Amino acid sequence: MKCVFIVLDTVRRDYLSAYGNDWVNTPTISRLASEGITFDNHWVGSLPCMPARREFMTGRYNFIYRGWGPIEPYDDTMPTELRKHNVFTHILTDHDHYFELGGENYHTAFNTWEFFRGQENDPWGSLIDRMALPQHLGQLSQQNWRNRQLQQKEEEFSGPRTAQAAVEWINANKDSDDWLIQVEIFDPHEPFYCTDKYREMYNDTWDGPHFDWPSYDEVHESPEAIAHIRKCYAGLLTMTDHWIGKIIDTLEENDILDDTLIIFTTDHGTMLAEHDYWMKNIMPMYNEIVRIPLIIRLPGRQNAGQRVDSLTQTIDIMPTILDHFACPSPPHVHGHSLLQAAETERGRMDAIFGYFGIALNITDGRYVYMRNPVNEDGGPLYAYTAMPTGGLNKWYTRKVYDKVEMGRYFGHTYNLPLYKIPEEGKVPRHHPDEPAFIDRHQLYDIVTDPQQKFPIPDPEREEHFISRISAHLHACEAQEDQYLRLGIEPR
Numbered sequence: 001m002k003c004v005f006i007v008l009d010t011v012r013r014d015y016l017s018a019y020g021n022d023w024v025n026t027p028t029i030s031r032l033a034s035e036g037i038t039f040d041n042h043w044v045g046s047l048p049c050m051p052a053r054r055e056f057m058t059g060r061y062n063f064i065y066r067g068w069g070p071i072e073p074y075d076d077t078m079p080t081e082l083r084k085h086n087v088f089t090h091i092l093t094d095h096d097h098y099f100e101l102g103g104e105n106y107h108t109a110f111n112t113w114e115f116f117r118g119q120e121n122d123p124w125g126s127l128i129d130r131m132a133l134p135q136h137l138g139q140l141s142q143q144n145w146r147n148r149q150l151q152q153k154e155e156e157f158s159g160p161r162t163a164q165a166a167v168e169w170i171n172a173n174k175d176s177d178d179w180l181i182q183v184e185i186f187d188p189h190e191p192f193y194c195t196d197k198y199r200e201m202y203n204d205t206w207d208g209p210h211f212d213w214p215s216y217d218e219v220h221e222s223p224e225a226i227a228h229i230r231k232c233y234a235g236l237l238t239m240t241d242h243w244i245g246k247i248i249d250t251l252e253e254n255d256i257l258d259d260t261l262i263i264f265t266t267d268h269g270t271m272l273a274e275h276d277y278w279m280k281n282i283m284p285m286y287n288e289i290v291r292i293p294l295i296i297r298l299p300g301r302q303n304a305g306q307r308v309d310s311l312t313q314t315i316d317i318m319p320t321i322l323d324h325f326a327c328p329s330p331p332h333v334h335g336h337s338l339l340q341a342a343e344t345e346r347g348r349m350d351a352i353f354g355y356f357g358i359a360l361n362i363t364d365g366r367y368v369y370m371r372n373p374v375n376e377d378g379g380p381l382y383a384y385t386a387m388p389t390g391g392l393n394k395w396y397t398r399k400v401y402d403k404v405e406m407g408r409y410f411g412h413t414y415n416l417p418l419y420k421i422p423e424e425g426k427v428p429r430h431h432p433d434e435p436a437f438i439d440r441h442q443l444y445d446i447v448t449d450p451q452q453k454f455p456i457p458d459p460e461r462e463e464h465f466i467s468r469i470s471a472h473l474h475a476c477e478a479q480e481d482q483y484l485r486l487g488i489e490p491r
Contacts, residue, residue: 002260007182008187009266011269036303041308043363044290044313047063054069056078057071058318059334061315082180093114093162096115117147117158125149159239192229201234202231261296261324263294263295281355285359294312296341298339320337336348356423358426368444372486373485374487379485382421382422404420473488
C-alpha cells in the first residue's frame, strides 16, 4: 500500500476549477477531482501554519490548548504510528517553519526527510551588506530579496525543487510497498513570486511599483493593485499545479498510480482584498480563510468524480491515512477516517475552528457562528505545553517566568506535567477603524450570504451554538480559562 499526501499552503478553494472557478488554470487538481472524491464542506481546525500541521500529524485540535509550537513529547503522530506498523515515511518540503523555533520535532518523526531552502524569510541567502530593494507596495524583506537572487529560473524555485525530488523518490522506490511520502510545497503562500510566464497567462499588465507581498493589514491599495495581486496569486497557483502534475505523472508512468492513495489539501486560505483585508490572522475568520479544498483519490479510482457534502476538517487527515494502512488510531484522536465518505453522508454535526486566543468559531455547514472574547484583554488565556517555545521563532520572555505554573491538566498527555503559561488574548474587529468585537458575536448564513457581508440576528440559533461550543470544549478537556474568556458556562 502506498500514499502520497500533498499539502500546499494558502490555497483558496474558490481559485480552483474543481470548486467552480472559471479563470484559473489548475489542470492537475482538476484531474485529481475527476478521478477522486471532492469534499465540498471541508474546514480548517487550527490556524495558521504550524497549528494546522500539528493537526495533520495528530488528528487533534491544537488551538484549544496553545498556539504556534512544536510536536509535544506526548503527541501520537501519524508517521510514528505508521512506523510501528512497518510503513516507511518520508517528507519533502520547502516549508521553512518546520526548521524554526516553534516548529520543532515535526520532520523528525519521519523515517527520512528533505528540506529545500528559499521560501519567504528562510535565512538562506547569506549577505552581510544590505541590498537595494526596489520601490514597492506592501512588504519586502532583505532576506527574501537575497533568496530570490538564487531563484531566477523556474526549476530553481524551492517548490519545483521539492516536486522534482518527489519524482526522483518515487522512481527510486517504485518497486517497494508500504510507504507514505508527504509532499509539502509552501506555494502559493505569499510572497506571490513566480516566473513571468505564469503571470502573463492572466494578462497581468501591472506597471506600478514592485508588489507581490501584501502586508497583513487593511487594504490601502488601488483596484489595479488588487487585480495585480490576484493575478500573481493565480500565476503562482498555476505554476505549483504544474509541478505537482509531474508527481502524478510519475506514479502513472511507473504503473503504481492506481495502487496509491492520494490526498490533496491545504492548511488555510487567505484574504485577497475581500472584506477590505489582506492575508490572514488579523480579521474575523471568513470563508476565504477557513473553508478549504480537500480531494482524495482512492486506489483504483474508486468513486471517481464523487462529491461529498458531509462536514470534514483538517483533523480527519491523520486517521484517514492510518486507516488506509490498516493502522488503528491512537486514543484521544478528535478526527475520523474519510475513506468511507463516498458511501455514507454520516459526518459530524458541527465543527469548531480558530486561532489560539482569538475567537472560537463553529459551523454546521450552513451557519457560521463567531464567538468572540467577552473581556477587553481577550483573556484569561493560558498556553499548555511541555516545550515552551512561545510562537514563531521565539521563546517565552522572562517576564512571564514567575507566573508559570505546572500541573497535569489533560488526559491525553499520558500524565506528563505541562507548563501553564499566561498569554495575551486578542479580540478581532470587523475593520481596523471600528471598535473591537468585545462581547459582540457574529452569525452568518453562508448559503444565502456566502460572502458573509450581513451578520444575522438569531438569538435561538446563537444559544444552540453556544451550547455546542461548550460541548466541544468539554470533549477537548478545555480548562476554565477558555470558558471564562468566551463567556460560556461549562457543560
